[in-house]
Amino acid sequence: MRLSSEARPILQALFVTFLWSTSWVLIKQGLQEIPALTFAGLRYAIAFAVLLPVLWIRRREVRALSRGQWAQLAALGLVFYALTQGGQFATLNHLDAIPFSLILSFTPLLVAGAGVFALRERPSRRQWIGIGLTLVGAAVYFGPSNPFRGAALGFLLAGLTLTANAVSSLLGREVNRRRVASPFVVTTISMGIGAALLLGIGTGVQGLPRLTAKGWGIVLWLAIANTAFAFTLWNHTLRSLSATESSVINNTMLIQIAVLAWVFLGERLDALEIIGLVAVACGTLLVQLRRPGPGRIASKGEASSRPDAR
Numbered sequence: 001m002r003l004s005s006e007a008r009p010i011l012q013a014l015f016v017t018f019l020w021s022t023s024w025v026l027i028k029q030g031l032q033e034i035p036a037l038t039f040a041g042l043r044y045a046i047a048f049a050v051l052l053p054v055l056w057i058r059r060r061e062v063r064a065l066s067r068g069q070w071a072q073l074a075a076l077g078l079v080f081y082a083l084t085q086g087g088q089f090a091t092l093n094h095l096d097a098i099p100f101s102l103i104l105s106f107t108p109l110l111v112a113g114a115g116v117f118a119l120r121e122r123p124s125r126r127q128w129i130g131i132g133l134t135l136v137g138a139a140v141y142f143g144p145s146n147p148f149r150g151a152a153l154g155f156l157l158a159g160l161t162l163t164a165n166a167v168s169s170l171l172g173r174e175v176n177r178r179r180v181a182s183p184f185v186v187t188t189i190s191m192g193i194g195a196a197l198l199l200g201i202g203t204g205v206q207g208l209p210r211l212t213a214k215g216w217g218i219v220l221w222l223a224i225a226n227t228a229f230a231f232t233l234w235n236h237t238l239r240s241l242s243a244t245e246s247s248v249i250n251n252t253m254l255i256q257i258a259v260l261a262w263v264f265l266g267e268r269l270d271a272l273e274i275i276g277l278v279a280v281a282c283g284t285l286l287v288q289l290r291r292p293g294p295g296r297i298a299s300k301g302e303a304s305s306r307p308d309a310r
Contacts (some may be wrong), residue, residue: 002027004055006240008240009234009236009237009239009240009241010237010241010245010249012233012236012237013234013237013245013246014249014252015233015247016230016233016234016237017249017250017252017256018256019225019226019229019230020226020230020253020310021253021256021260022038022226022260022307022310023126023222024092024097024101024243024257024260024261025097025260025261025264025265026218026221026222026226027039027088027092027219028092028261028265029090029182030215030218030219030222031089031092031093031213033209033211033215034211034215034218034219035202035206035207035209036086036090036092036093036202036206037086037089037090037155037198037201037205037206038199038202038203038206038207038208038209039089039186039202039219040085040086040088040089040198040202041086041195041197041198041199041200041201041203041225042199042202042219042223043085043195043219043222043227043261044081044085044195044198044199044223044227045134045195045196045199045223045280046219046220046223046224047191047195047223047227047228047231048188048192048195048230049190049225050224051184051187051188051191051228051232052188052192054184054188055185055188055189058182058184058185061181061182061185061249062181062185062189065181066298069181070104072171072174072178072180073096073173073175073180073181073186073189073190073193074173074190074193076168076171076172076175076186076190077189077190077192077193077194077197078138078193078194078197079164079167079168079171080165080168080172080190080194081190081191081193081194081195081197082155082166082194082198083160083161083164083168084161084165084168085194085198085310086198086201087157087160087161087164088104088161088167088310090157090161091154091158091161093146093154094151094153094154094157095151095154095155095158095265096261096265096267097257097260097261097265098258098259098261098262098267098269098273098277099142099158100154100158101253101254101257101258102138102141102254102276102277102280103155103159103162103186104158104161104162104165105251105254105281105284106134106138106162106282106284107162107165107166107169107284108116108287108288109131109134109284109287110162110163110166111169111170112127112131112287114166114170118260123287125288126187127286128284128288129283129286130264130282130283130284130286130287130288131283131287132283133279133280133282133283133286134279134280134284134285134287135283135285136279137275137277137278137279137280137281137283138276139275139276139277140272140273140276140279141272141276141280142276143160143272159298166306176195183235183238183275184232184235187231187235190229197306200278210223221275226310227310228299229238230310237291237309244289247285247288247289248285251281251284251285251288252281252283254277254280255278255281258274258277281296286300
């Protein structure tokens with residue numbers, strides 16, 4: 001049975017979010033033998049090496065980048081990969097996957113709040129409803145019946161990662177809005193810069209351990225399948241999906257991570273926690289679904305600039 005042209009990119013995007021959701025489980029397992037920053041550095045350095053040949057094909061586009069554009073890509077690599085992705089690995093070393101994914105889902109709220117002050121964009125009524133629903137869902141999840149799981153350091157790292165993720169989201173929007181380069185070139189160059197920082201700091205501070213076959217298998221799968229392949233396929237789906245459709249699909253990750261963590265990591269959820277997670281997922285979705293104003297059309301580049309920790 002052949003898929004319709006409308007269904008194919010939706011299923012492909014859902015497959016990508018599934019791969020990104022499995023990353024959380026694989027990272028938790030890999031952290032048992034690989035130091036966090038070294039682990040993150042290896043993942044993105046190998047992914048960069050896989051994407052490098054295609055970047056060579058687009059070398060004319062790379063040579064055309066100005067010094068200022070290189071600075072923008074370097075900033076994106078620092079914040080999105082070195083800080084956000086490094087923070088994800090470090091946080092998962094101290095905190096369960098489900099509460100961390102819930103905390104990280106507050107990124108659109110921070111971005112919307114920053115837009116009020118930096119861009120003078122006032123949230124719509126629908127976005128205010130989404131903000132309220134997200135806060136209620138978080139209160140239900142982290143209610144009196146659910147003591148905070150994980151060390152205080154884990155929640156501190158989660159907050160720092162959330163902040164870095166929001167900043168990288170704003171940087172990603174700016175880079176895409178200015179059309180510094182094609183999405184592939186932006187992703188590959190910023191990934192290479194961030195990976196070099198992560199790997200350098202990780203091996204310098206934590207060292208490079210002897211990895212078992214399982215450890216290398218996790219690193220290689222995360223680098224090749226969940227990063228190089230998944231990012232490429234996601235950018236491909238954005239040729240067909242609208243910003244709204246990609247936001248809806250992206251928001252399924254919170255639920256997917258919860259299910260995978262329950263099955264593979266033994267992280268349990270009661271009825272109230274499930275209600276809280278669903279409320280947060282719906283609330284953050286409402287915050288992201290912005291109706292284009294006069295003369296404003298949600299672009300594919302804008303849809304692709306939401307850099308959640310993956």
